[in-house]
Amino acid sequence: MKGSSFTYLLKEGGRNIWVNRMMSLASIGILVSCMLLIGSAILLSINLNGMVNYVENQNEMVAFLEDSADDTLVNAVKSALDQNDNVDSYAFVSREEALERYSEIVPDSLLENLEADKDEVFPLSFRITLKDLSQIEESIAKIESIPGIMQVNAPTNVAETVTGIKRAVYIGGSGIVVILLSVTLIIIANTIKVTVFNRRKEINIMKFVGATDLFIRMPFVVEGILLGVISACIAYLLLWGGYTYLIDYVQTQTATGFSAFLKNLVPFSQVAKQLFASFVTGGVAIGVFGSMIFVRKHLKV
Amino acid sequence: MIRFSNVSKTYDNGTKALRNVDLEIADGEFVFIVGSSGAGKSTLIKLLLREEVPSSGAIEVNGYSVNRLKRRQIPGFRRSLGVVFQDFRLIPTMNVYDNVAFALRVTNVSTRDIRRRVPYILSLVGLASKARCKMNELSGGEQQRVALARALVNNPKLIIADEPTGNIDPELSYEIVDLLNEINKVGTTVLMVTHEHDLVAQFNHRVITINGGSVVADDADWRRR
Numbered sequence: 001m002k003g004s005s006f007t008y009l010l011k012e013g014g015r016n017i018w019v020n021r022m023m024s025l026a027s028i029g030i031l032v033s034c035m036l037l038i039g040s041a042i043l044l045s046i047n048l049n050g051m052v053n054y055v056e057n058q059n060e061m062v063a064f065l066e067d068s069a070d071d072t073l074v075n076a077v078k079s080a081l082d083q084n085d086n087v088d089s090y091a092f093v094s095r096e097e098a099l100e101r102y103s104e105i106v107p108d109s110l111l112e113n114l115e116a117d118k119d120e121v122f123p124l125s126f127r128i129t130l131k132d133l134s135q136i137e138e139s140i141a142k143i144e145s146i147p148g149i150m151q152v153n154a155p156t157n158v159a160e161t162v163t164g165i166k167r168a169v170y171i172g173g174s175g176i177v178v179i180l181l182s183v184t185l186i187i188i189a190n191t192i193k194v195t196v197f198n199r200r201k202e203i204n205i206m207k208f209v210g211a212t213d214l215f216i217r218m219p220f221v222v223e224g225i226l227l228g229v230i231s232a233c234i235a236y237l238l239l240w241g242g243y244t245y246l247i248d249y250v251q252t253q254t255a256t257g258f259s260a261f262l263k264n265l266v267p268f269s270q271v272a273k274q275l276f277a278s279f280v281t282g283g284v285a286i287g288v289f290g291s292m293i294f295v296r297k298h299l300k301v
Numbered sequence: 302m303i304r305f306s307n308v309s310k311t312y313d314n315g316t317k318a319l320r321n322v323d324l325e326i327a328d329g330e331f332v333f334i335v336g337s338s339g340a341g342k343s344t345l346i347k348l349l350l351r352e353e354v355p356s357s358g359a360i361e362v363n364g365y366s367v368n369r370l371k372r373r374q375i376p377g378f379r380r381s382l383g384v385v386f387q388d389f390r391l392i393p394t395m396n397v398y399d400n401v402a403f404a405l406r407v408t409n410v411s412t413r414d415i416r417r418r419v420p421y422i423l424s425l426v427g428l429a430s431k432a433r434c435k436m437n438e439l440s441g442g443e444q445q446r447v448a449l450a451r452a453l454v455n456n457p458k459l460i461i462a463d464e465p466t467g468n469i470d471p472e473l474s475y476e477i478v479d480l481l482n483e484i485n486k487v488g489t490t491v492l493m494v495t496h497e498h499d500l501v502a503q504f505n506h507r508v509i510t511i512n513g514g515s516v517v518a519d520d521a522d523w524r525r526r
Contacts, residue, residue: 210380
């Protein structure tokens, strides 16, 4: 294909959008709506997941050391925890710190009885957070097997609940995105089908003056790419504006009692690049493949 | 040259459109194909354009064995023809110039050559002043002249005109056939399908009559019959 023909076909693609502007507008509208729906579902899923992760990170287990534990043993436990893949973080709690924490939550009268050797009452311990709460049972067993660990207290019930919610969010989120994606594909396929059908005479004429299939397809493909990119940009900007506004609004509503959750909402900038890339890739792929498939039917002349 | 050798065409629904047709049209001839509705004229055109393939027999056009063409060879074959349809088949969103230039663009002709060739062809069909007009701004006769310009622009050896006067006024019909006549005088073979006997009678050309899917008459000078 000559350079002049290539330029002509590119121009034709752009011209077709303008000439068939009502259909182009309808296509853009449908593409943008679908992208907004899918984008919103993805953002919702990411945020729900973030909230569950936040709850997950709040759940600590406490590993108590034997009374006889000395610095050597504490260091040995630390290195054993370092080697555990599921340990996200840990903090060593000395007897004094344990007492201090205890004194914050119990009345002074109770502490008076401990006056004699209160520094010796509380055992040394580690407060440990896990990366994956679904593996809590295995992690407890591993930590309990570390020499010097006397007992591990862990919120296994909470862990089970959080793991369940996390799985539900993952399955639900993926399911919604898959359903929306399928609906989107059907709607867009029909839109392209109608667009191509409206121009079947044009395709027929091209065939009779000796145009090759590639020559006929190219303007449709260019059109598909342009509509995909335009729709992706519009959907991205709308989602960006809408989501940022919503986050700002929600985060000012401190009275809701969920302030800790709300502080953990995912900022748009964190997912912006991936979302934009998916929108453009999705839009272009749908435009190109849709045009290729549906023009094909009318090429058999 | 066009050669039909024992060509038959039966459609999937059982309709026998052509039966054992044998005909030969030499380079430079002007031939009218006449016949009533349902005689098989349209099928003949479809076979010539490789829109359909014959059920049996062989077709040769411009050195191409049409019934044996592979899919990728069809565009090349069609570029060797110029086709004019009854319904003009112009692209309504393009102006006169672009409709004609379009036939050159599909053959990878450079923009410079297009700019030289299209105005020349438009002046030949008397539409030089309407180059920027849209199709809905033209009369039926003018639209058919655009279609003729598009058919001519590639300098084809053969022009196939399928009822080119079917959608235009009788007085303009003569103009169109006369234009085809002029084109034929410079050596281009012209095959025109029509059912307008009066129009055919005004020109001294070979007339092939089709009826019931068969060639029933082939007269070198139909007017004198």
